[in-house]
Amino acid sequence: MINKIYVIGVGLIGGSLAIDIKAKRPDATIFGLDHLEENLTTALELGVIDEKAVFEDLDNADLVILAIPVDATVVLLSRVLDAVSDFGLVVDVGSTKKDICKAVETHPKRRNFLAMHPIAGTEFSGPKAAIPNLFQHKTNIICEVEKTAFKLQEKALNLFAELGMRMRYMNPESHDKHIAYMSHLSHISAFMLGKTVIEKEKNERDIFDMAGSGFESTVRLAKSSPAMWTPIFKQNKDNVIETLEDYIKNLSQFKALLENDDFEGVFNEMKDTNYIKQILNGIQ
């Protein structure tokens, strides 16, 4: 049974997992740890966690959820594995998987770790951003499942399936390569769209009255946390640079079509890309 759950990092993802697990497993106790005491207090007041805990308590854990920025995960994961008992499972939820898996590949308790990436979130962060049902119908990428003790992974995956996640299995290198296209590039695209517009219009606040729902949707991810995203881009640097090269190339080609008055070409670029409709419908 998974009764004692320790969430390290009671922010958007850790807190949302805590809320859903509590709803599905009313007998479980959710303990919270965070490097910011005020986050922990907020999480307790909001009922996101049941109790505050400290690192030394981790040997009581059935499940430890590490939901902190990926650079901190690489540093802390070994220490967390050292701290849990042979019956405790540690999972991380980071948006990169290669460096994290590598950090513990020779750890004597490697079998107590499950590397995963639930693809869910919002542009907000911190314990107040935690919401119920965030993981309903969302994909959870599991990496190197074969390296995790079978009984531990089974209990955890049953729990995550109960929260509505569908599991997909992938090696860490493939995960990092593809998530660069499917997620990391979207964030940079939105951040640079926001930057471009702010630079141009910063002295003309009235202009922001012209922002419609299209701009808002496209720029939404530019509200995301730099503290969370900087280490993701650092760990996945090579893949992210490749996506940016492809993206810049496509934008430059589109610009060249405009410059050459090739509006049939412009039309066809958009028509071909409308295919994204079918793809997005397919995933829903």
Place this chain on the structure above:
Amino acid sequence: MINKIYVIGVGLIGGSLAIDIKAKRPDATIFGLDHLEENLTTALELGVIDEKAVFEDLDNADLVILAIPVDATVVLLSRVLDAVSDFGLVVDVGSTKKDICKAVETHPKRRNFLAMHPIAGTEFSGPKAAIPNLFQHKTNIICEVEKTAFKLQEKALNLFAELGMRMRYMNPESHDKHIAYMSHLSHISAFMLGKTVIEKEKNERDIFDMAGSGFESTVRLAKSSPAMWTPIFKQNKDNVIETLEDYIKNLSQFKALLENDDFEGVFNEMKDTNYIKQILNGIQ
């Protein structure tokens, strides 16, 4: 009074205007015209319009709403002005304003025309995409208001205010320059994001399971209609090219920061752009 309203182009915008006007003015009759007979039939079946009409009926109109692609507007607008009576007002709803205003600047009935751009929409098109309340709390940019007969503009602006629009006044050149940043660039950004991901992942359909809500939001506008957007980019070519140059420059700088391992720089780029939160909150 505005009792006889002719909507030319019963798609997303024309249809949504028809629905809202009918709701606010139950005594009015909404006539529809469209170059596709099937669109007209659909609009009638859905109750978006009350009756089908033909071009020769336009001299009965109190208000004609021209809601067709901007290249067609430039061609058709003079003929519509020729067709209306001295008491009929013609408005367009196009996403460009300079070429449209220029097309009728010397027209003897220029005072029967009001150039406007309600900044509202979705990524869908056609009469089935028409929805109620699309214009609630949305900005409606009015250009060259001083060139429209006072009594005609007053009646129309009262009606549009009733639909929930807030009016903003701007000259056509400023409109086209700023809307390139606030809307047109978002569309190209989304289309090229979609293209980049499709090109990379087209042979690996499983990968689209990795698409989360962030990707969906950022790429949403890539579902938009090429037939509507190609003439917009054509008419606003110079401004759109300028936005693309700025955007590509910012993306290239971000890539250089990654290549140079300047992650403090990466962090600061994102932190500065988080300012978009305040801007977007301000407009809501």
